[in-house]
Amino acid sequence: MSEFIFADNYRLDHGPTQDFYERFLKGLVHKNNNLMGVIQGFSSLILYEENLSPSVRENAQQMQDSAKAASDLNKEILTASGCAHFEAAIGSVQLGDLWPFLVEKCEKITTERDCVFQSNAKSNLPPVVGDAGYINEVLEKLVTNAAEAGKGTVAVDVFPPGEASPGNSVDLFVRNNSPEISPETLARAFEPFYTNKAADHFGLGLTIAAVLAGQMGMRLGLRWDEGTFTAWLAMPVS
Numbered sequence: 001m002s003e004f005i006f007a008d009n010y011r012l013d014h015g016p017t018q019d020f021y022e023r024f025l026k027g028l029v030h031k032n033n034n035l036m037g038v039i040q041g042f043s044s045l046i047l048y049e050e051n052l053s054p055s056v057r058e059n060a061q062q063m064q065d066s067a068k069a070a071s072d073l074n075k076e077i078l079t080a081s082g083c084a085h086f087e088a089a090i091g092s093v094q095l096g097d098l099w100p101f102l103v104e105k106c107e108k109i110t111t112e113r114d115c116v117f118q119s120n121a122k123s124n125l126p127p128v129v130g131d132a133g134y135i136n137e138v139l140e141k142l143v144t145n146a147a148e149a150g151k152g153t154v155a156v157d158v159f160p161p162g163e164a165s166p167g168n169s170v171d172l173f174v175r176n177n178s179p180e181i182s183p184e185t186l187a188r189a190f191e192p193f194y195t196n197k198a199a200d201h202f203g204l205g206l207t208i209a210a211v212l213a214g215q216m217g218m219r220l221g222l223r224w225d226e227g228t229f230t231a232w233l234a235m236p237v238s
Contacts, residue, residue: 002183004221004232007190007210012082022083029074036074039067076204079137080192082211090216092127092238093135095158095170099125102136103156106143110154113147115176121158128170128235130216135235138220139172141209142231146176148197149229153177161237169219169234178229189222 012018043064047057099121110117128135139156146154155175157164164171188194190210195203206222209231213220219234 002223002225004223004230005183005186005189006219006221007206007213008219010190010207010210011214012211021081025078025081025083029078032074033071036067036071040064040071043067073202073204076202076208080204080207080211082215090129090131093130093132094127095125095135095235096121096123098132098135099158102139105136105140106154106156109140109143110147114151115147116153117143118153118155119157120155122160122163125158125160125170127238129238130218130235134212134216138209138212138218138233139174141205142174142233145205145209146174146229146231148201149176149178165234167234168237170237172233172235174231174233176229177227178224180227181224181229186222186224 043060046052046060047064052060103117103119106119107117143154143156153176155173157173157175159171159173161168161170164173185196190206191203192207193203195201197203210220213233217236219232221232221234223230223232
């Protein structure tokens with residue numbers, strides 16, 4: 001059985017220059033969003049014109065779509081770079097109380113991508129250290145990545161400490177059917193902007209999941225074995 005590859009290198013350091021890079025990235029994203037807003041606004045005005053030729057309308061629509069995609073990318077960059085960490089309230093999270101909401105979110109993601117969703121969360125899960133919003137976003141990224149691998153089944157299983165692995169952590173697994181993934185490709189899975197999907201994907205989903213997991217003190221690992229791709233999130237018990 002193949003081993004998990006963990007995102008331990010994506011635990012961001014709190015060095016003396018961190019504040020500078022946070023301000024730099026936030027400022028850059030803010031400036032870019034201002035420019036994208038102008039492009040979106042003017043392209044919308046153009047599209048309101050009823051007598052546009054088809055070619056002009058198509059070009060204006062491409063401008064508007066590209067501006068929106070650029071704004072979405074800016075949001076992903078802030079999260080992937082750790083610039084949103086101040087928004088988290090790391091504390092004790094009752095995973096059992098959060099689970100129905102998470103299942104609903106996962107079902108929506110998989111249904112939109114023609115996948116079947118299965119969930120199995122053991123009862124009496126202890127509280128974990130983390131932030132409810134961050135846990136939601138990590139799971140969203142992992143399930144989206146699994147669902148986009150192709151039509152099939154995406155399964156999420158959650159086990160109390162000691163049942164799936166030794167140690168004092170609640171273990172969450174996201175599984176999906178997958179063509180073979182080489183060890184070299186798997187080793188780059190957390191790398192920002194690296195993707196084997198279509199060009200409209202940013203290649204930041206697993207990066208964001210890794211960064212947010214690290215900020216909560218969780219451990220995230222990936223494995224491909226015998227046609228199954230598995231993401232493992234180990235959440236320390238509160």
